[in-house]
Amino acid sequence: MDLISSLQDKLDEKKIVIMDGGTGAEVSSRGVTIYPQLSWSANANITHPQLVQDIHQDYILAGSEIIITNTFSTSRATLAKDGLSEETAAINKQSVKLAMDARKNCKAEETVVIAGSISAFEPKAHPEITPSYEEALEDYREQVQILAEEGVDLIVLEMFSRTTDLKAAIAAAEETDLPIWVGLSCESHDGQIYLGLVGRHGGETISDAVAVSFSPNVKAFFIMHSPPEVTAEALQELKGYTALPIGAYAHGGGIRGEGQSLTDADPQKYLEYAREWVECGATIIGGCCGTTPEHIKVLTTSNIRHANG
Ligand SMILES: [Zn+2]
Numbered sequence: 001m002d003l004i005s006s007l008q009d010k011l012d013e014k015k016i017v018i019m020d021g022g023t024g025a026e027v028s029s030r031g032v033t034i035y036p037q038l039s040w041s042a043n044a045n046i047t048h049p050q051l052v053q054d055i056h057q058d059y060i061l062a063g064s065e066i067i068i069t070n071t072f073s074t075s076r077a078t079l080a081k082d083g084l085s086e087e088t089a090a091i092n093k094q095s096v097k098l099a100m101d102a103r104k105n106c107k108a109e110e111t112v113v114i115a116g117s118i119s120a121f122e123p124k125a126h127p128e129i130t131p132s133y134e135e136a137l138e139d140y141r142e143q144v145q146i147l148a149e150e151g152v153d154l155i156v157l158e159m160f161s162r163t164t165d166l167k168a169a170i171a172a173a174e175e176t177d178l179p180i181w182v183g184l185s186c187e188s189h190d191g192q193i194y195l196g197l198v199g200r201h202g203g204e205t206i207s208d209a210v211a212v213s214f215s216p217n218v219k220a221f222f223i224m225h226s227p228p229e230v231t232a233e234a235l236q237e238l239k240g241y242t243a244l245p246i247g248a249y250a251h252g253g254g255i256r257g258e259g260q261s262l263t264d265a266d267p268q269k270y271l272e273y274a275r276e277w278v279e280c281g282a283t284i285i286g287g288c289c290g291t292t293p294e295h296i297k298v299l300t301t302s303n304i305r306h307a308n309g
Contacts (some may be wrong), residue, residue, distance in 0.1 A: 011245040019286025020059035024167040039071035039082040063300025075143040096150035115156040116147030121165035125291040127202035136165040140172035148176035161195040177220040183224040186234040210241040226257030235280035247284025267298040
């Protein structure tokens with residue numbers, strides 16, 4: 001059975017699947033400068049390939065069943081902010097190679113799924129500013145085609161907080177025929193959950209996001225890159241809108257400053273949050289910024305996978 005079919009079987013049986021933790025933030029905590037307001041950890045694929053590959057390997061060794069390529073900020077529009085647009089093809093190709101080499105080195109080619117990440121369109125963390133659908137579509141199409149050609153197993157959309165670029169990303173990813181996982185970032189404001197990050201929501205909701213994600217290729221929804229405390233509440237809401245598998249990967253800490261590493265979060269505390277998300281119906285669990293291979297190891301060596309029997 002191929003990797004995607006066996007993953008889908010696990011999800012259909014409501015088994016708990018563990019993803020990796022933060023990659024870009026881990027690049028930073030291993031001593032390489034990243035650029036939160038610009039292309040994040042994109043250039044590390046070229047400047048520090050061994051380090052990126054080691055991070056993937058450490059997650060596989062910690063028990064991750066899915067690893068995500070270091071392509072959160074590698075679309076042409078994002079790379080252009082750092083003058084790297086000419087490197088778009090090279091950086092994206094290299095990122096998939098590093099994930100594949102890591103999987104091969106760990107002899108995990110028949111067990112570990114590689115998810116190609118694409119993220120919210122520019123300006124990324126500003127859901128109150130709506131980009132052009134056509135520009136977003138063109139940008140995503142280029143990136144997602146490279147990721148698919150290089151051999152990722154599925155596409156994961158990360159940190160979406162507006163329906164305009166979400167629709168564009170799904171339309172672009174649909175052209176590859178790969179499964180699409182939709183990751184939404186949420187915040188709580190006046191007792192309501194909105195798409196967005198703290199204080200920067202654009203008024204759209206989880207319901208709005210699910211409503212525009214009607215492609216048959218969409219196979220799962222996530223609440224990700226959101227504060228752990230908001231994640232459970234958002235999952236409760238999300239499961240009211242979709243019968244597809246849902247998952248969660250939250251922050252493990254906060255970003256101290258531009259180019260700086262992240263504050264540590266206790267892996268045991270993260271496990272407690274993860275248990276809560278499983279109780280809310282999440283079957284795919286991972287970690288976002290500030291989580292490390294140690295966090296994933298605590299998850300995979302706990303009894304959380306047996307939570308659903
Ligand atoms: Zn994150």
